[in-house]
Amino acid sequence: MDHTDITDDTEASPRTMEERAAAASRTTWVSVGVNLCLSITQIIVGILSKSQGLVADGIHSLSDLIADFVVLFASHHSKKDADADHPYGHQRFETAASLVLGVLLLAVGIGMLWSAIIKLEDPDTIPKVRIAALWVAGGALIAKELLFRYMLVVAKRVKSSMLVANAWHARSDAASSLVVGAGIVGNLAGYPILDPIAALIVGFMIARMGWEFGWDALHDLMDRAVDEQEVDAIRQTLIETPGVQGVHNVRTRKMGDMIVVDAHIEVDATISVEAGHDIAVAARLRVMQHHRVLDLMTHIDPWHRPDLDHAKPRLAKG
Numbered sequence: 191m192d193h194t195d196i197t198d199d200t201e202a203s204p205r206t207m208e209e210r211a212a213a214a215s216r217t218t219w220v221s222v223g224v225n226l227c228l229s230i231t232q233i234i235v236g237i238l239s240k241s242q243g244l245v246a247d248g249i250h251s252l253s254d255l256i257a258d259f260v261v262l263f264a265s266h267h268s269k270k271d272a273d274a275d276h277p278y279g280h281q282r283f284e285t286a287a288s289l290v291l292g293v294l295l296l297a298v299g300i301g302m303l304w305s306a307i308i309k310l311e312d313p314d315t316i317p318k319v320r321i322a323a324l325w326v327a328g329g330a331l332i333a334k335e336l337l338f339r340y341m342l343v344v345a346k347r348v349k350s351s352m353l354v355a356n357a358w359h360a361r362s363d364a365a366s367s368l369v370v371g372a373g374i375v376g377n378l379a380g381y382p383i384l385d386p387i388a389a390l391i392v393g394f395m396i397a398r399m400g401w402e403f404g405w406d407a408l409h410d411l412m413d414r415a416v417d418e419q420e421v422d423a424i425r426q427t428l429i430e431t432p433g434v435q436g437v438h439n440v441r442t443r444k445m446g447d448m449i450v451v452d453a454h455i456e457v458d459a460t461i462s463v464e465a466g467h468d469i470a471v472a473a474r475l476r477v478m479q480h481h482r483v484l485d486l487m488t489h490i491d492p493w494h495r496p497d498l499d500h501a502k503p504r505l506a507k508g
Contacts, residue, residue, distance in 0.1 A: 217344050232247050253298045288404075291356065296401055302393030316383060327371040335364040454489045459492035
């Protein structure tokens, strides 16, 4: 499943910046509450029950709190109107937030890997975990999975890649709690080494997720185009505009969750410049109404009827 796919319905009208900001604020504050409770409980119980895996999972939950505040910061700034320094608006604050989330996940994952490896180098020092750690790990698993499902539904409804990234961040937490729970069960069954192994697996999962989010956000900041299916839908909307005879050189680049489009449209060469301009304006409005397009820049090319002689007239000499 592609966890960044939020473009299933390319014909749906784009949500407003206010709706995205409200959804980001609502889901993120829910995440803050859940992660605050989990991080405190996991770290305290993990230390008391001597479970490295549970402590690592608690630190992961703590990192989510930082990630949540990054999302709130980006959501607040991305809804600002365009200005002289940012003529296309501030939507890329969301992309930058996704990049920060990715870097944060990568750093936390590497730290967990390092800690687990040190522990595995001296397995005789690994203590036996107490049963309380298992109950906390199970509760954390349920809470994080429910949080993920709630956040993903909202993210897809408002078509926000930043919120999708944060939702899958919550899913990575649920997966890590599952691994930690398995490690604790193994430790209780007489295999102490399974607890740091669980911490090692969690670290790898987190680092991989961070790399994927960071890499995707970096490409978006480098003006990556949207997928071909969405480009085709935009091209179709242009060609269906009355007066447009052809479309070519459609280029797109992401601007946060919105798209900036450049396109060449062909209009009848015999009509006036004003009429051609009116067709271009109509095409722009249609695209912005039917797609998540922030702006469309059109270049008008002359189109000649194929059944007429359209050789360019020569200038008279003298």
